[in-house]
Structure formats: C-alpha cells, structure tokens
Amino acid sequence: MFSKEIYTTRRRALAEGVRAAGETGLLLFVGNVEAPAQYKDNCYKFRQDSSWLYFWGLNEPRMAALVDLESGEERIFADDVEIDDIIWMGPQPSVASKAAKVGVSFTAPYAAFAESVRAALAAGRKVHYLPPSRYYNTLFLSELLGIPSASLTPSIPFIKAVIGLRLIKEPCEIEELDKAGALGQEMHSVGRDSIVPGIIEQDIVGKMEAVTLAKGWGVSFPTILTQHGETLHNHLHDKVVAPGKLMVIDAGAEIESGYASDYTRTYPTGGKFTPKQREIYQIVYDCNEFAFSITRPGITYREVHLATMRKMLEGLRALDLVRGDLDEMVSEGIAGLFMPHGLGHNMGLDVHDMEDLGENLVGYDPDQTRARQLGLGSLRMARRLRPGHVITDEPGIYFIPALIDKWKAEGTGKGFVNYDKLQSYYDFGGIRLEDDVLVTETGARRLGPSRLPIAPDDVEAAMAR
C-alpha cells in the first residue's frame, strides 16, 4: 500500500475530472468479493478489483465506497469482524483504522452502501459506476439499480477520468512495476533452465508458477508455454518437450501490490536454433529492438506498430516468403498473416491494463479509430505516447496452417504472399519476443532490473549453462 496522500490525491483528481465533464452525483466503487472455485467457501486466491486498489488501496474482499461529487465526501463500506470470525481468522484491525490508512474517515457497514445508493436515487441524484469486471459486481449492481445486467450503463465520464489517471504511471507505481519485472524475469529464468527434452510442459509451468506464488501474488495471467506457438493463446501444457522444437513462453508475475509484468521468450528446445529457426528468430528479434528504438513521447504506438510491421515484411521478403513493395504490403495488412495480433498493450495493475474499462477507451486517443484489419485490428494500444505510459513490445511471427489455408482459398494476399514457399513452414510453429517498456521524458526504458537473454547467441549461451 502507498501513503494515504497518494490515494487522497488520486481520488481528488478523479472527482475533479468527472466534475470537469459537467457531471454531478455519486461515484460508486464496488470492490471484489472472494471468487468461488468449487463452491462458495472454497475460493481462488483473492484478487482485488484494480480500480479499487488504485483509488482505495485496501486489499480485502467485500468493500464498497462512494465519492460525493458535490460535497466531496468519501465513504468506505465494510463489515468489522465478529468473535466467530476471530476464531477462524485471528484478530483483525477495524474497518475505521484501515480506512484511515487511505485517508478516509467515514466508514459504515457493507449493507449501508446499498441504502446510501438507493437514498441518492430516490432523491433524484445521478449515480456513476464503472463496467463490472466480475459476475458478482454485475449481479450486485443489476439488483441494486433494478436494471437487467445487459442494460447496465457504465458512466463514460467516470471511465475516462479513471483511464486518464491510471494510464500515466506515478513514480511509486514505476517502482512496483520494476519489482514485478524482476519477479517475472526470475520466473522466466527458471522456465528457461527447465527446458530439457523429455520433461512434460506442465512440469515447467509448475516450477515457474512456484516462483510467483513463493514471492508474489501469483501469475499475472495464465501462463502460455507451448511448442505450438502458432496457437497464440495455447493453455494446454500436456506435451513432452521434444528436441528441435521452438518453445514459446509468455508469462508474467503479479507482485503483492497488484502490479504485473509480462514477458515472452522463445527457446530452441534442444538448446540450439536450426538455421531455419534462426532466420525467423532474427527477424522477430530485430522487430523487438526496432520497435523499442523508436518508442518515445510524441509518436503514436499505432505508428510504432506499423513501422515494425514494415520491418518484419522486409525480413520476410529477404526470405522470399513475401514479395512486393513494403509500403503497399503494410497498407494491405499482409503482416497480419504472420502476426495476427498487435505490437503491444498497456500494462499496470492489470497485465492488459484497464481492459475491463473498454479496450478502445483505454488504448485509443479520441482522434484515433480502430482498424478492422487482421493484426492492426488487434492492436490494444494505439495512443500517442506520453512519459509514464507503460506498454509491451511483443512482435511475433507464426505460421498458422488454418489461417494460411483460409487466406489462400479466399485469395487474400495474392501476389504478395509466396504460398508455395510457405508450405515448408507448416510445422514451424511460432516465435514471439516481448519486453515491458516505460515511456520516459526522452525515450523509453525497459522495466525490470536487467533483460532476459534475447539475442539468438545469448539465448543459446544461456541454455548451455
């Protein structure tokens, strides 16, 4: 938790932001409750709502809060523990003492939250809420407001004010992100060192997750670890590690404060790249380096994405996998066949930061429109970069047989894509290389204490140890 001044300042800025949009009424915050895994009393590890964490700091289930836009009053609603709870959970500090730590002096029982909201509605006041990120919050808001879940209408001015604040990371947040980077790198090093032909992928996943559970909250998202990197979100880990394959590991750690890291590396399972693997790897590596080199305040991340796609097509053209004019191929979206995802996304308290608030509101400036093209259309962060933005730099090249067949059958990319040569890449798999990047006043720096080996020679050297 940060100092109470941090939270007080953030809430004041938030209220000012919403008021500046001409709004009145109440800002509603519904913190997370425990999430049942098997049944109501057997829950997943508790994770607080990220916007709650950002503005109210308290990392405990079953809390709600209000900000009164007119009076400026801030209230936290939560229940104190009773003697029965003390037997099971040990003595606990009071809600009032916890609230004081984040600068809030008014507290009341959890049930009083609903009463306050109903009283405000009865008095004709407006209530503002964010899009609920979990089903509990959806159910709670739906029943509180008497609106079917599909008709809930989150407040755009509230959302925009939250995004405006959370998008630019404060120094205290950057410190946490560096720590999350350190833990993510430790997790990845354990993963890399565990790649030995004969081991089951799931074994490596277990070893990696152990690092995050022993020293942090856990994984910042379900680990992707696969010898079929061409399946972008592959969460099966049932294969035996075989030599000669490419192992994509896309994984990150979340530290106790809630901040995330997100790295991807691709390893030759036998410790050495084949010449064919190295050719493609080098292109992806060059793209990762290139994107970072042009990342700086003033450029949009859409421009960085497109320039990086141009670089990738240049590399693929040198291998005769595509043919033609680079600019023409970029505008035709030819790179989407090889990289059907965006170059990166915002990162912070969420690994895809604030995704529950709306991808376009988070990742696009008001003057930007999201493309529909494969690849560029999946770009989650397109904004003009400003110091304090934290983004990922994650180019990849994949050979996805189902997608290649579809394009070929539909005639997409005809004249640009060398489908004949692509035939020999159907069993290649995929490569992705990802770092976490902070936009600084003058350029950018990678988060974390050092950098996971990434140059092909360095990767082979690390695997030889």
Added chain:
Amino acid sequence: MFSKEIYTTRRRALAEGVRAAGETGLLLFVGNVEAPAQYKDNCYKFRQDSSWLYFWGLNEPRMAALVDLESGEERIFADDVEIDDIIWMGPQPSVASKAAKVGVSFTAPYAAFAESVRAALAAGRKVHYLPPSRYYNTLFLSELLGIPSASLTPSIPFIKAVIGLRLIKEPCEIEELDKAGALGQEMHSVGRDSIVPGIIEQDIVGKMEAVTLAKGWGVSFPTILTQHGETLHNHLHDKVVAPGKLMVIDAGAEIESGYASDYTRTYPTGGKFTPKQREIYQIVYDCNEFAFSITRPGITYREVHLATMRKMLEGLRALDLVRGDLDEMVSEGIAGLFMPHGLGHNMGLDVHDMEDLGENLVGYDPDQTRARQLGLGSLRMARRLRPGHVITDEPGIYFIPALIDKWKAEGTGKGFVNYDKLQSYYDFGGIRLEDDVLVTETGARRLGPSRLPIAPDDVEAAMAR
C-alpha cells in the same frame, strides 16, 4: 474422463431418483464459465462445476444441459469454435463429438438452452435447478427465470438425488481419490522438507503449490500453512519460520479429473517437539488413530466425533487442563473450547464435498439434527456411515486466547476448564492431524498410496532426514 457408460448410468439413476420423488419437468445444469481474476479476459485457471463434471464429464467452460424427466431426453448446449478462435486456440473437436463421448447425441448452441427453458416454462412445465455455486450461475438463472437472486429456489428432490449418488463413491472415483491422495502426500512431503528456520512461510507454500500445478490441477483449497495454528483458517504466510514453534500445514491437491485430497500435519519448526508440545501432539495423534479405528459401516460419524471428543478430554484431563466426568464434559461441549470444528467432512470432487448443495442435506441423515454447540455444531458430516463414503479424520487441539477469554468471562465451562493452567498455553498455537478415509464393507482404509509420517517419533525422524 470416465467411459460414456458411467455418465449415462449416473444420469439415468438421477432422473429415476427425481421421478421417484414424484417430480416432472426438466433438470437444468449450468456448467461454469471462466472466472475473471483481474478482468473478463484474464481468468483464474478454469474449474468446472463439480455436479456438471459428475454427470456430464466435459471439462470445458460455457456449457449447459437438460434432462427431460418425462421423455428421458438429454441435451448438451455449447458453441462450436469459429475460424478466429482456431487462430487463438488451435483446432478444436466439435461439440457433437465431445457430447458423444459422454453418451449424449443431441447438441445445440449455448443460446438455445435459454430458449428451451423459456419454452418449457411457457408450456407450464416445471424446471429444477441446483443451488448455483458461482455468481455467474446465479446471475444466469436469475435472469433466465426472471427471479431476483435471493428468491431462487433450488429443487430439493433434484439436490437429494444428486447427493444420494455423489455421496457413495464408485470404484472409478476411488481410484482417482487415491491418485489425489498420492499427489497431496507428495505436496506435503515437499512442504515438510522445506521447513527450515529463517525461510518465509510463503516460500514453502510456493514450493508445495508447484507440485500440484506441475502434476495436477492445483490446490484443492487455499493452503493453510501457519505457525499460528490457533487461527483455524489462517491464509497469511508472511512470517519467518522460527525455531520452537508448531507449523500447521493443512493442504491438498486436486488432480486433473477434479478429485481432491486434504491432509493436515503439524511439525515442530526446529525438528524436535518440546515436551509440552509432544504432550498435546500425542493427544491429537491418539484421537486421529482412535477415530479411524472405530470408523466402519453402521456407526454415525456424529458418534465417531463424540467418542473422539471423549478421548480428547481424557487426554486433556490427564494434563489437568480440564477436570470432571468425561461423559458430562462431552455433553456440555467442553471439547469445543479446544476443537471448535467437527471431526471431518465428506470429500470427493470437492474437498468439502457438495457443500454448495447445502451442508445439512449433504452431511446429515433425515433423522439427524445439527447441534448448535461449538465444535459439534461445525460437524459437516454426521451421517450413518456406508461403504463408499469418503471422509476426513481431522482432530485438533488449539489454544485460542480470544475464545478462552470469552468462555472465562461468560462463565462457560466453569468447574470443568482449568483456566489457571490454560494461562501457560496462550502462546502454544495449535495442532491438527488429518487423513482422508474411505469407508469399506468391513471398516475403513486411508486413501493414498502410503501415509504421511504422523507418530511423533516418525515426524521427528522425517524432519531429521
């Protein structure tokens, strides 16, 4: 997954059970969807609903099913994947082919489930559903049926028929429970071997969870690992392991098929019990052995609990911590001061098996009433034992300062409890010892391939290795 005959037979028996209670209409099953951790697309590891797993076997999100009690027809509702999904998730088998594996020939898209239910309701047919164990299912049913969540009325005949089947484990289930026991024991051995003064508790938790993640689904419930065993459900792991303490580890593994294990051991952090610790440990150990020795078909687990409490009081009386007639102390509930929980619970696909269906319906025979006394009132399994029941045997003794002070102030246990001598136990902590037990035709056997060291000498020997 088991053979399709297993699932077909279970569903037929279920329908017969509900019909035998005089019911008609449709049985509704709503499988789990992914559970968001941070935001909708960043989810916890998927866990299917246990009753769904039991009757429909398919371990995938976003499925629903119906059984028509009149026609006997069985239908599975789920969506096939589209080309976009194949890019991200790889090629997937069709819903029809998956349904065939569990003996179901009728399949339809997910949205058709709601249509079928609405059509049945419009035709005046009755629909039966189980208590939803997650907020998604609550929201889904509430909106489908047009009933506020607090007014949902799960079907008692449906619940009872499910419990009747799931409570008696089939041979194929017992095989899985033995496997879960093996993994749980491996997890515990790693935990025990990691107890070294100076290490942070969380480090041990990480190492233990790694075992379950590398070889199974994960933990069957959040690991309890604490040097403050007197806090029964302590999920803080922030303490440094100090010599001279007692470390309670209550943890279990869930294997890929969904079956659970649940073991507790208590270790002297320095490797050797102090004489005072050993005295209390011996009583708990004797109680664990005693409870197992009288567990057999015909006796109720309430009787086993009470006989074990008598044994515990006998041991405590020998230490002059309680005084008086054993039977009188049992009926006065004096043991509840030292063991405020029950002797055990049912276990199966859930570590507290079927807890979402209602603790009393699951754990109590129709002629049994749940006590209100501390301890006995927390007994989750009281039923007359039958072959195929799987239960835990988990006596414990805790010295809970807040509870002792409360009893003393209220005069509870006056004349029985030696509050003066108890003073010197305020910093003792707690001890719990738990095994998983199958009721057999002739008695009982412990699940798992072997037994975690439990006799005090064996524990010290294991820690010395």
